[in-house]
Amino acid sequence: xxxxxxxxxxxxxxxxxxxxxxxxxxxxxxxxxxxxxxxxxxxxxxxxxxxxxxxxxxxxxxxxxxxxxxxxxxxxxxxxxxxxxxxxxxxxxxxxxxxxxxxxxxxxxxxxxxxxxxxxxxxxxxxxxxxxxxxxxxxxxxxxxxxxxxxxxxxxxxxxxxxxxxxxxxxxxxxxxxxxxxxxxxxxxxxxxxxxxxxxxxxxxxxxxxxxxxxxxxxxxxxxxxxxxxxxxxxxxxxxxxxxxxxxxxxxxxxxxxxxxxxxxxxxxxxxxxxxxxxxxxxxxxxxxxxxxxxxxxxxxxxxxxxxxxxxxxxxxxxxxxxxxxxxxxxxxxxxxxxxxxxxxxxxxxxxxxxxxxxxxxxxxxxxxxxxxxxxxxxxxxxxxxxxxxxxxxxxxxxx
Numbered sequence: 001x002x003x004x005x006x007x008x009x010x011x012x013x014x015x016x017x018x019x020x021x022x023x024x025x026x027x028x029x030x031x032x033x034x035x036x037x038x039x040x041x042x043x044x045x046x047x048x049x050x051x052x053x054x055x056x057x058x059x060x061x062x063x064x065x066x067x068x069x070x071x072x073x074x075x076x077x078x079x080x081x082x083x084x085x086x087x088x089x090x091x092x093x094x095x096x097x098x099x100x101x102x103x104x105x106x107x108x109x110x111x112x113x114x115x116x117x118x119x120x121x122x123x124x125x126x127x128x129x130x131x132x133x134x135x136x137x138x139x140x141x142x143x144x145x146x147x148x149x150x151x152x153x154x155x156x157x158x159x160x161x162x163x164x165x166x167x168x169x170x171x172x173x174x175x176x177x178x179x180x181x182x183x184x185x186x187x188x189x190x191x192x193x194x195x196x197x198x199x200x201x202x203x204x205x206x207x208x209x210x211x212x213x214x215x216x217x218x219x220x221x222x223x224x225x226x227x228x229x230x231x232x233x234x235x236x237x238x239x240x241x242x243x244x245x246x247x248x249x250x251x252x253x254x255x256x257x258x259x260x261x262x263x264x265x266x267x268x269x270x271x272x273x274x275x276x277x278x279x280x281x282x283x284x285x286x287x288x289x290x291x292x293x294x295x296x297x298x299x300x301x302x303x304x305x306x307x308x309x310x311x312x313x314x315x316x317x318x319x320x321x322x323x324x325x326x327x328x329x330x331x332x333x334x335x336x337x338x339x340x341x342x343x344x345x346x347x348x349x350x351x352x353x354x355x356x357x358x359x360x361x362x363x364x365x366x367x368x369x370x371x372x373x374x375x376x377x378x379x380x381x382x383x384x385x386x387x388x389x390x391x392x393x394x395x396x397x398x399x400x
Contacts, residue, residue: 031210031213032084032210032213032214032217035098036081036084036214036217037217039077039098039102040077040214040217042102042106043076043102043218044218044222044225044287046073046105046106046108046109047070047074047109047222047287047288047291048222048225048229049109049110049112050066050069050070050073050109051070051292051295064178065112065177065178065181068182068185069109069181070284070288071284072184072185073105073108073109074284074287075185075188075189076101076105076127076130076131077218078189078280079159079188079192080098080137081214082155082192082206083134083137083138083141084210084214085206085207085210085211085214086141086206087141087144087145089137089140089144093140094137094140097133097136098133100129100130101129101130101133101134104126104127104129104130104133105126107126108123108124108126111126120174124166124167124169124177124180125166125167125170127163127184128162128163128164128166128167131159131160131162131163131166131184131188132163134159135158135159135160135163138156138159151192151195154192154195155192158187158192161188162184162185162187162188162189163188165180165183166180166184168180169184193277206276208270208271208276211271211279211280212279215280215283216260216265218287219283219286219287219290222286222290223253223257223290225291226249226253226290226291226294226298227253229294229295229298230246230249230294230297230301232298233298233299233301234301236302237302237303239304240304242300242301242304243301245298245300245301245372248297248372248375248376249294249298252293252294252378252379253290253294255378256286256290256382258386259385259386260327260330263385263386264330265334269334269335270334272334272336279330279333281329282325282326282330282333283330284326285322285323285325285326285329286322286323286326288322289319289320289321289322289323289326290323292315292316292322293319293320293323293375296315296316296371297371300371300372314355314356314359314360314364315366316356316366316374316375317356317359317374318352318357320374320375320378321349321352323378324346324348324352324378325346325353327345328345328346328349331345341385341388345381345385
């Protein structure tokens with residue numbers, strides 16, 4: 001049986017005597033602190049603003065640009081979260097860099113909106129500074145580790161290369177902005193994501209429970225931001241409020257939270273450290289799905305019009321599809337297989353996404369009734385799954 005060193009043994013032995021994986025295992029599981037939660041609040045606000053820029057001016061081009069921007073901002077959050085996850089970093093320099101990064105992420109998100117005072121060049125400069133702070137944070141982590149850390153050089157160099165791409169992009173045309181962001185994602189994020197892997201010694205350098213906690217907090221904050229979006233839309237409205245959508249948002253967000261925390265990603269389900277990339281991707285789908293669906297329902301709650309512009313046709317359907325795909329992926333990750341209901345949910349997601357694409361191709365208007373019906377159907381599906389789970393739990397208890 002493999003015996004891990006105790007904390008006392010860690011303190012007695014020097015970093016030269018212990019490998020990185022031994023120190024990593026000895027320090028035990030991490031817990032998310034208040035500083036990480038504070039950071040998450042800023043990141044979710046940036047993601048919401050980025051999504052709003054597309055909802056306000058929905059076109060195919062703005063949709064692709066919004067997705068790339070969301071991936072880039074989420075990537076900045078994820079790289080910083082990896083630092084929290086893998087290294088016990090703290091102190092004044094660390095907190096100062098984190099604060100600078102938060103400001104840059106918010107500025108970059110504002111610059112994505114074409115109506116913002118901040119220009120797209122300022123947005124790229126802000127993203128460059130944010131990437132430099134990430135490189136500095138990895139450098140601090142390397143120094144404090146006091147010993148070789150697998151993949152740390154790539155983690156330091158890749159964000160710097162991404163920052164260089166941003167600086168070069170400032171000198172180019174705005175028409176190339178989407179391509180520039182795609183290159184930044186490829187250069188800065190991809191190498192780190194694929195460098196971290198299982199090493200000799202059997203210790204995977206990711207704290208799965210800490211990652212679970214951070215991703216869960218991020219989703220919960222996104223749900224909370226949805227309520228803010230709803231209230232802001234209603235407060236700005238000079239028309240009669242459609243309280244059906246007011247109630248619908250409450251039920252919609254509650255059903256997502258209940259299904260996520262009590263079933264698909266409940267604490268009693270073991271997080272799979274080998275599939276942490278897929279886990280992060282699934283949560284990304286959930287976050288953009290929550291943001292987009294609540295945005296649409298908030299719009300209909302605060303406006304009297306019965307339809308929304310044709311350019312936004314299919315947006316709600318695609319967002320519902322993203323939620324269903326995210327939940328299905330998490331079920332597969334935690335259970336290691338797909339039950340019949342999970343397969344049915346995947347097929348349902350494919351159908352909803354296909355319907356959304358058809359709406360976009362046919363340039364149909366997004367109707368109030370269609371959004372209402374699809375949202376109620378989604379809520380009913382989640383409630384059905386939860387009720388079946390409770391029924392199985394009671395049956396198992398009776399048998400025992």
